[in-house]
Amino acid sequence: MDLDINWVGVLLAALATFVVGGLWYSVLFAKVWQREAGVTDEQLKHGTIRAFVGSFLLALVMAAALAAFIGDGGAGFGTLAGLAAGVAWVAAALGINYLFERRSFTLFAINASYNIVAFTAMGAIIGALQ
Template sequence: MEVNINWLAVVLAALATFVVGGLWYSLLFARPWQKAAGVTDEQLKSGTARVFVGSFILALVMAVFLAAFIGREGAVFGTLAGLAAGVGWVATALGVNYLFERRSPVLFAINGSYNVVTFTAMGAIIGALQA
């Protein structure tokens, strides 16, 4: 099986996680997320470089594997594959962890839906550019 990766698509998909995350965790759900996660304003001010660099590296890994899965199937398949990965794998896996950790359903809803939207966007970008 030959796997072709469009590296520009991977980088753009990884950057998309920051665009969605910026909207999600600032404009849309900043305070509810902070409260549910137990994160203070002071905590958000420290370790920022480590958080952003680490997040970008992890987003690149996610995008590479999603690109390998999508292949050259096009934008529609990529979007649906991203949606399926977000709902079927990522959000549900978070849900299992959150249940055992007795975490807030609000936190699950915010983080799970972020991943659904993010993976859908990444899939659309990769599918469109890798076709």
């Protein structure tokens, strides 16, 4: 099996998670997410660099794995693969955790939908550039 990964596509896909996350967790759902997650403004002031650097490294891992899966399938396949990964793997796995942790459906909906949108965007970018 020969993996031909476009690393520029992986980088752009990882950056896309920050664009989506910036909208999701500030403009669209900031206060609701904070309340449901139990995160205060004071807590958000600490560890910001670690959170962003760690998130970017993990986004690179996700994008690289998605690129290996998408291969040369193209933008359409990449978009559908990203959507499927977001719904069937990430959101479903979060759902299992949230059920056992007795977390709210609202928090699940915010976090799961972020991942669905982020993975769909990553898949579209990777598929278009592979």
